[in-house]
Amino acid sequence: MMRKCRFSLRSVTAVMLVGGTLALTQGCSSTPRPDAEVAGASAALMSAESSEATLYAPVPMDRAKDKLRRAQQAIERKDFDEARRLSEEAQADAELAHAITSKTRAQTALSDLETSIEMLRSEILRGQQN
The missing domain is CATH 1.20.1270 (Substrate Binding Domain Of Dnak; Chain:A; Domain 2)
Structure with missing residues (x-):
């Protein structure tokens, strides 16, 4: 049972990491004035x-x-x-x-x-x- 929680926690962490990276990448690639x-x-x-x-x-x-x-x-x-x-x-x-x-x-x-x-x-x- 503990194993299932770790897997879910890792999945959530991975998704958050990918989402954060995408958000930062998009923010950095915005066109300057x-x-x-x-x-x-x-x-x-x-x-x-x-x-x-x-x-x-x-x-x-x-x-x-x-x-x-x-x-x-x-x-x-x-x-x-x-x-x-x-x-x-x-x-x-x-x-x-x-x-x-x-x-x-x-x-x-x-x-x-x-x-x-x-x-x-x-x-x-x-x-x-x-």
Whole structure:
């Protein structure tokens, strides 16, 4: 009879040990707050806004703003995995908007330069014909 009690006590102890280990493991593996990711996304968004990306790339800018807002809401819900993902996506969208803006400005500058070169060529040709 004593033997049965030991077996039950060992079983209970083993179950408690496994349960405690699982609880500790889950507690240790929780995702930390994605503060750095949110800060990076905010900085990328401000940089894109200062380059007037809202004018040249409104769709990626709107997506970036929306994802950053949703990331902040996810932090409030303590859904840090979702907040991290959304922050990283917001940063990528803001960087895309910045790149589109830079490309558009470069294309505009190139077009202006080509126009100036063409005007100079025609003036040179006119001067040679006289």
